[in-house]
Amino acid sequence: MPIQFDVDPTVAQLAASTSAFVREVVIPAERACGGSVHDAPEALREILQRGAREAGVFAPHVPTRWGGHGLDLRGQAVVFEAAGYSLLGPLALNCAAPDEGNMHLLEKAATEDQKEHYLRPLAAGEVRSCFAMTEPAPGAGADPRSLRTTATRIPGGWRIDGRKWFISGAQGAGFAIVMARTSGNPGDPGGATMFLVDAGTPGMSIARDIETLDEGLFAGHSEIVFEECVVGDDQVLGAVGHGFAGAQVRLGPARMTHCMRWLGAARRAQDVALERAGSRMAFGSVLGDLGMVQQMLADSEIDIEASRALILRTAWELDTGSAAAQLTSVSKTFVAEAVNRVVDRAVQICGALGISAADAPLARLLREVRPFRIYDGPSETHRFAIARRAVRPYRQPSSGAAGS
Numbered sequence: 001m002p003i004q005f006d007v008d009p010t011v012a013q014l015a016a017s018t019s020a021f022v023r024e025v026v027i028p029a030e031r032a033c034g035g036s037v038h039d040a041p042e043a044l045r046e047i048l049q050r051g052a053r054e055a056g057v058f059a060p061h062v063p064t065r066w067g068g069h070g071l072d073l074r075g076q077a078v079v080f081e082a083a084g085y086s087l088l089g090p091l092a093l094n095c096a097a098p099d100e101g102n103m104h105l106l107e108k109a110a111t112e113d114q115k116e117h118y119l120r121p122l123a124a125g126e127v128r129s130c131f132a133m134t135e136p137a138p139g140a141g142a143d144p145r146s147l148r149t150t151a152t153r154i155p156g157g158w159r160i161d162g163r164k165w166f167i168s169g170a171q172g173a174g175f176a177i178v179m180a181r182t183s184g185n186p187g188d189p190g191g192a193t194m195f196l197v198d199a200g201t202p203g204m205s206i207a208r209d210i211e212t213l214d215e216g217l218f219a220g221h222s223e224i225v226f227e228e229c230v231v232g233d234d235q236v237l238g239a240v241g242h243g244f245a246g247a248q249v250r251l252g253p254a255r256m257t258h259c260m261r262w263l264g265a266a267r268r269a270q271d272v273a274l275e276r277a278g279s280r281m282a283f284g285s286v287l288g289d290l291g292m293v294q295q296m297l298a299d300s301e302i303d304i305e306a307s308r309a310l311i312l313r314t315a316w317e318l319d320t321g322s323a324a325a326q327l328t329s330v331s332k333t334f335v336a337e338a339v340n341r342v343v344d345r346a347v348q349i350c351g352a353l354g355i356s357a358a359d360a361p362l363a364r365l366l367r368e369v370r371p372f373r374i375y376d377g378p379s380e381t382h383r384f385a386i387a388r389r390a391v392r393p394y395r396q397p398s399s400g401a402a403g404s
């Protein structure tokens with residue numbers, strides 16, 4: 001099948017409207033949260049989302065049935081990059097992590113009743129959500145099989161016990177999607193199940209909000225404790241024992257949508273660097289005429305274009321039904337590292353201005369993009385998986401079995 005990269009005119013129009021909305025409404029609002037989106041008030045989210053609705057750019061990824069524009073991943077690539085130009089852009093469009101990934105998962109895995117109860121208000125921006133997978137050591141991290149949180153069968157439901165941390169958006173979320181072990185032991189490859197747990201359910205509590213390097217995600221990251229937290233059978237998301245496979249439904253596309261949004265941030269950093277390179281005089285010329293600055297600018301253009309091409313290629317694979325496991329790993333690793341390089345070069349080109357958190361957005365972007373090399377799979381974990389898949393066809397039968 002030929003790869004189709006053309007952008008539909010309605011998608012191009014939506015991307016243009018999103019760019020205009022971000023520049024005219026969202027960027028001016030950035031100062032309102034003083035640099036920390038973690039602590040931004042709920043009112044700011046409501047104002048920005050109302051603005052996005054009025055501009056006709058709200059919920060680009062949400063199926064039309066739930067009130068969105070229903071874009072496929074190739075369409076999302078263009079619009080999410082435009083939204084990502086500001087850290088607040090995805091929040092305004094209701095396509096920020098973790099809600100956007102959770103919407104996708106609910107659309108694919110939830111029952112009709114669960115969709116009405118959880119997906120409809122989430123898609124409308126009436127509630128927020130979180131996805132609770134990672135645990136403090138020795139629990140689940142880069143290797144999800146280490147999962148230790150348990151869900152034990154009780155009459156009519158399940159009792160969840162365990163501890164999760166780095167759960168983005170947990171503070172104030174209306175519900176959590178929680179991964180827990182329903183069979184087997186830590187280290188086993190299966191035996192996990194996803195649960196929908198409403199805020200306020202007895203036994204689920206936030207132990208603390210974690211202070212982190214990044215501050216660009218609404219409500220930050222929290223540690224959550226589950227102690228005899230009881231949920232009903234109707235709160236199982238997907239099939240019992242198929243939680244890891246269910247999570248893959250979320251993770252593949254969610255990795256790509258993270259890439260799309262962060263590419264927008266990289267583009268902004270490069271634009272700031274270009275503006276500076278075209279005006280700042282040093283040693284008798286503008287910075288943009290100095291060879292080593294030119295190299296940085298050129299390398300960043302290359303990183304941005306290569307990232308965009310990889311994102312579109314992977315989005316096409318996912319849109320046309322492939323799981324694209326190898327390509328999502330390749331794209332996630334490349335884009336996370338490319339985005340870090342672009343922002344870092346922009347800081348360098350801008351000199352002290354690049355370090356100012358108040359006079360240019362670069363210092364903020366620098367601390368925001370760093371964690372992307374860790375979450376949604378650290379670069380090393382993806383390289384480990386990429387190499388194993390690449391070697392697999394060449395592995396001699398006598399060389400012993402490779403893991404999946």
Ligand SMILES: Cc1cc2nc3c(=O)[nH]c(=O)nc-3n(C[C@H](O)[C@H](O)[C@H](O)COP(=O)(O)OP(=O)(O)OC[C@H]3O[C@@H](n4cnc5c(N)ncnc54)[C@H](O)[C@@H]3O)c2cc1C
Binds near residue numbers: 135142212
């Ligand atoms: C900002 C942020 C937001 C997050 N949000 C969420 C969230 O909303 N929900 C959630 O469930 N989790 C979330 N996480 C957690 C994230 O998914 C984990 O940090 C990630 O899976 C890595 O797990 P870990 O931190 O336990 O690292 P570990 O598993 O301890 O790994 C540590 C390091 O070991 C190395 N490593 C791992 N595997 C390999 C390998 N195969 N080969 C070589 N080296 C390897 C890598 O360098 C890796 O960084 C978030 C994390 C951050 C930083």
